[in-house]
Each structure stands twice: as C-alpha cells, then as structure tokens.
Amino acid sequence: MKLTPQQIETFNREGWLFLPELFTPAEIEVLRAEAANVLASNREEIWREKNGAPRTAFAAHKYNEAVAILGRHPRMIEPVEQVFGERVYMHQYKINAKAKFDGDVWQWHQDYATWLRDDGMPEPRAMNISIFLDEVFPFNGALMLVPRSQQHGNIEAGHDTSTTAYPLWTLDNATVEKLAAEGGIVAPTGKPGGMLMFHGNLVHGSAGNITPYPRRIVYLTLNAVSNHIRKPTRAEWIAHRDFTPIEPCADDALLEFARRHRQAAE
C-alpha cells in the first residue's frame, strides 16, 4: 500500500494524515478480542488510571501474537517507510484504553519532547500511529490534533507528573491557545479500523471519556532506523532497544491468524 504524492504533501504540511477504515471489520474483530485479553491481564506493563481502570498497555506485541502481527502490518509499515525514505523499527507499542465512563485526559503535548529527553532520540523522525479498535465518536475522547504545530519544532514544556497516571512534557495554556489560533483543532473520528499517522512534534491531547463507549486504540511509534535512540533511560518495554528493521508480514496475516485460531478451537 502506497500513499499518493498528494497525501505525502498533506502530511508534510499539516503534520497528520487519516486513512479511514484501513483495516476491515473482520481484521478489527480479531484485534478487539485480543486487546480485551491484554487489558484484562495483570502485568507491570499495564498502567492504570487512579481508579484502577486500565489506561495503557505497553509492548503487548511481545506476548500476544495478533498484536505482534499488527505491528508488522504492511498497510501500516509501508506508508511510514515512504514518508521517511528508509526502513523503520518499533520504538514504542501501546494499547490505549480510554475506558468507558472513566477514561482520563491526556494533556496537550508533543511526543518528541519525551523521546528527546528520556530516550536520546536525535531527530523527530519517528511516526505516531493510532489505529482505532472501537468507533471513535466526537464525544468519547477522540485524539485532538493542532494542525501544522509540528512546524514549530520542539516547544518548551513542563513535566506534568501529577495530573494523570502518565508523566508527560506538557505545554502551557498560552502556547496551546496561540497554536490553535494558527492551525485550529481537528479530531478525526470514524469506524473501527481507521489509521491516523502524525508527526512526533504535532501537538495533541484528548479529553476524558464519560460515555458508555470505550475508545480503545493501538498507539505506536515507528522510528527511522538511522534515528535510533542513543541514551535510553526508560524500561526496555517502554522505549525499545531492538533497532532491527521491521519485516512486513503478508497483507492477510490477521485473517490467517483468525483462521488458525478457529481451527484450533474446533
């Protein structure tokens, strides 16, 4: 799967690109079931909201086969290789739960702020990917992006370790207000299976979720191999040290996985 020259131009200018329903309902059905298993398990790689609801599950591709297949999927890997003009490896892999009723906010931030400070990543040549496992509505905590904010590079930030259960380098209100006055705010929504790609310096956040609809997404970072991290300080399952280029799997690998599992269950 290849992006068109116009899609790449849009990405370079706006800092994000949304591909609705890139994965089929049958593929997402497999992933939803496996993600539910992951989020229901009890491991140190699963971080929780203050009330105990799961917030994010790290590195489930290390122990869950379907999640691992998605991490090598050509519909995700190839567009990112195209943008960077080189091969990529998995820098971070999360399932973000944004639980129904209790999903907490993610304050406004740039992800590269953390990759630079905590991981020693040389350049913002890593791509954020969000794949929708549930339908993303306007009201269940959709990711909000500030278009073109990546053009400002790495913006001064403060370290928020108190607002939520996940420490972040967050931007102050005046900065967010200025950037939104320039670029506006967009919140891509849609059916399960959509894929959102965005720049490591794109400012983003998400509101809390008080609806009965969970908003689970796979949220991962693909880094250009030449841009591998130099000074990791976080656990290996948060900022990976295996810089091997990803070998894409077959395009139908998720369905093949499902067929194998159905046979095993019969």
Place this chain on the structure above:
Amino acid sequence: MKLTPQQIETFNREGWLFLPELFTPAEIEVLRAEAANVLASNREEIWREKNGAPRTAFAAHKYNEAVAILGRHPRMIEPVEQVFGERVYMHQYKINAKAKFDGDVWQWHQDYATWLRDDGMPEPRAMNISIFLDEVFPFNGALMLVPRSQQHGNIEAGHDTSTTAYPLWTLDNATVEKLAAEGGIVAPTGKPGGMLMFHGNLVHGSAGNITPYPRRIVYLTLNAVSNHIRKPTRAEWIAHRDFTPIEPCADDALLEFARRHRQAAE
C-alpha cells in the same frame, strides 16, 4: 416564532429539539460581552470549579439588563408555551461557563430529579433551554443527550456531592449504558446563537474541556405556571419563587438594548 407540528412531534418523541442560529451574530455579540462581565464579577451566585475558574452564574437576569431581555425573548418563550399549552415562568437561570482548558464534567443526570426532590415540582413540565454564546465544537464539552430517555420517567439516582463543585442526582453507569444502547447519544454543535430545548427527564451530561475554546451557554429552565414548585429548599436565586407568567419582549429588544448602549457611550 412557532414550531411546526413536525417539530413538536419530534420533541415529544426524542425529548429534544435543536434550532441552529436562532439568534443572530449581532444579538449574540451583545450577550457574550454581558456574560463575560457577569462571569468576571465576584458574587455569591457565581459558583467556581475547584481551581477557581467560574462554573456557573445563577440569576444574572436579576442584575444584568441584557441577560434579563434574553430571559423574556419571544423566540425562546413562544415555542415552550406551545409545547406545554400554557404560559411559563422562569424557574432557574444560569450562565454555564465550561471554561477553556479547565471546564469540568457534568455527570449523567436528569434535571427533574433535582426539581422534584429539592424544589417540590409536581411534574416534569419544565423545559431546559441551552443557548450557545460560543461556538460549540464536538471537542469543547458539548452537552450530550440520550434521545428518548425521558420516556423512562424519573430514574433512580444517587446524590453526587464530591465529583464536581455542583451537587447532582447522577445515574449509575449500568443505567446510562442501557439507555444509550436504546437511544444512542447526540451532541448538538454549531455556531453561537443556536438554541437547544430538552425535556426535564432527558438524561444528559458533558465532558471536560481541555481546549482553548470556552463553551459558554445560557442554561435556563422555563416551568409551566400551573406546575410551579411547592416545597422549595434551595436559595431563591437558584429555584425562583416568582411564578408570574413571562411577558415576552419585542423581537428586536437585544438590538435595541445595544443601540441604546452605543449611544450612551458616545
């Protein structure tokens, strides 16, 4: 201004009706300026979020002329009289701030739960009205409604006095999930000047607002005169005791107010 028979039928079935851009930009400009004055003042009728940002200002029609004019506006009064088949009085009048960056949630609830318990209102024959002073986006804390939930009548609720600065009779998660499975969730959005009417038993709530866009609305309750409250326990500026039917003002009264003020300033 009259609703069509079809609009009334929709209201009776769905429990809500949205009239986009019912007030003009010139009218809203007047109201925004006056609402900003109200929210910036320091009075006991203005309640604040835990961090000090204004949450809601009660009864500003008692001391602000433009706010008072809106409370008698025929574009608001006449449709409600039509639905109830009788004249109405002002039961409650608030400006809800939902401040930029810091606007807090309103948990899922029915307003009639409070009117019944705290005010002794005999029937749910009072209409909630929300008039948009700012643009309501999908992402700055839009009111979310559960269509048709008013058909369940007054639903058992628990008194939440801890989650936010405003005590509410809130519904439990299982109930909200069941109602949303039947009716879905809608979140009317649009330009300043839109007016949303909804039933006193319609289940509603709103998420927090982390965006740089405030979401100020006028939020008021018009009660059928025959349904006046019997056992008020809350302050007079929260649950009004003046049951006099509202005399609508002229349709251009807000513009006339603006003209007088411009002249006075010259």
